[in-house]
Amino acid sequence: MKPSKQRKSTKKLGKPGTVKKSGLPAGSLIHVGKIKTEKTRIDVIEYNATSLIEKNQLGIKEASAYIDTSEPTWLRVTGLQDTQLIGDLGKAYGLHPLLIEDILNTGQRPKVELMKDYVFFTTKTLEISPDNGVISDQVSLILRKNLIISFHESDLEFLAPLYERINLEESRIRNNGVDYLFYALIDIIVDNYFNVIEVVAEMIDNVEDQIFSSPEENVLDTVQQIRKELLFLKKTIFPIREGLSTLIRTDIPLIDPQQVKYLGDVYDHVIHIYETIETYRELNTGLKEVYLSALSNKMNEVMKTLTIIATIFIPLTFVVGIYGMNFKNMPEISWKYGYLSVWIVMIAISLFMLFHFKKRKWI
Structure with missing residues (x-):
């Protein structure tokens, strides 16, 4: 990560995705966030212990046909910019307009809502980018009888192991209902947080090493960036x-x-991650104090060196000042060895002071 540089925003496709919702009635279907796919796509996986059927690029009519499916089915909606398509899909499955509004708002706080016929769960996926720091995608899950609908902003690469598991007949996903798939999706999202935490921990270690080896000005920018990420x-x-x-x-x-x-196991992981974040926040706060202390110590060393040099030159300046007064009756001026003697005296004074400083462990 390059925290000292200003973050680069993720490239937007088409029109900007952020729209002001001020003044609009509740339940207005407005996409708030960045557009991360070319278009909104609906795919479906229908499975059981012995078979798996996958269909891609479904239309709204085909996607709506799974409302009363008898087999475990995963309906995936990738890309949130097509509000009309998502709104129609929501109506077909009886989703509340306020819930659809939450799905389209990628700044929505993670939460759970329990409805009569379904469970709504929205959360964030987290990944680390070398240039942009922590990047999040919103994932919303709708759990119905024999059906789970997932809404996400883009194709999530870290879900690849889940796709591999669902293609194996002996996997638990294939031999359980959609409630297990619901758990598996949440679990893989939470497990990916550990990867982000490890990168942040590595950043903190690198900053700590840099502070003790050679504290530079950009260290404070890095500490501030880590604070924001945490x-x-x-x-x-x-x-x-x-x-x-x-x-x-x-x-x-x-x-x-x-x-x-x-789900209780996932909860334990979340608690562990939360406690780790709190620990890293304290460490990062301490890094700022250590940096300022190291910077102060470095300045003190510079001042100490300059003070020693100045102290050595004070008596030398005194000697030179005496013989620079140009009085006529100064025997040393006309003495054959006067110049050499002054040099010997000044060198002796300098060596004596250096020895004294060394003995007192000032240098």
């Missing part, structure tokens, strides 16, 4: 903890009690 991580993790707690403690017919145990 604050963003905390704001993301804390509401996820609340949401998972709701899923675990509430009796939800759509989630098998066995899967609740798995």
Whole structure:
């Protein structure tokens, strides 16, 4: 990561994705965020223990046909800029307009909402970019009977292991209902947070090494950048903890009690991540103090060196000043060895002072 440089914003495709919603009625379908795909795409995976059917680029009519599916089905919506398509899909599946508004608002705080026929869970995926720091994508999950609908801003590369698992007949995903897939999606998102935390920890270690070896001015910029990243991580993790707690403690017919145990494991991971973030925040705050202390010590060393040099030259200046007064009755001026003697005296004074400073361990 290059924290000292100004962040580069993710390239937007087409028109800017941020739209002011001020003054619009609640439930207005406005996409708020960056456009990260060329277009909104709907794909579906229908599976069971012995078979798997995958279809891509579905239209709204085809996508709406899975509302009463009898097989576990994963409906994936990639790209949130087509508000009309997402709005129509929401209507087809009976989603509340305010819920669809939350899906389209990529700045939405992670949360869980329990409805009569479905469970809504929205969270953030996190990745580290060398140029842009921590990058987040919003993922919203709708859990219905035999159906899970996921909405995400872009294709998420870290979901690749999940796609591989769902293609294996012996995998737990294929041999369980969509509530297990619901858990698996949340689990892989949370596990990816550990990768981000490891990168941040490495950044803190590098800054600490730099402070003790050669504290430069850009160190403070790096510390400030890490502080912002950790604050963003905390704001993301804390509401996820609340949401998972709701899923675990509430009796939800759509989630098998066995899967609740798995969600409890994810909850433990979130707690661990949250505590790690708090620890790193304290370490990062300490780094700023250590940097300022190291900078002060470095300045003190410079001042110490200059003071020693000045102290050595004070008696030498005194000697030179005496013989620079140009009085007529100064025997040493006409003495054959006067010039050499003055040099010997000044060198002796300098050596004596250096020896004295060394003995007192000032140098």
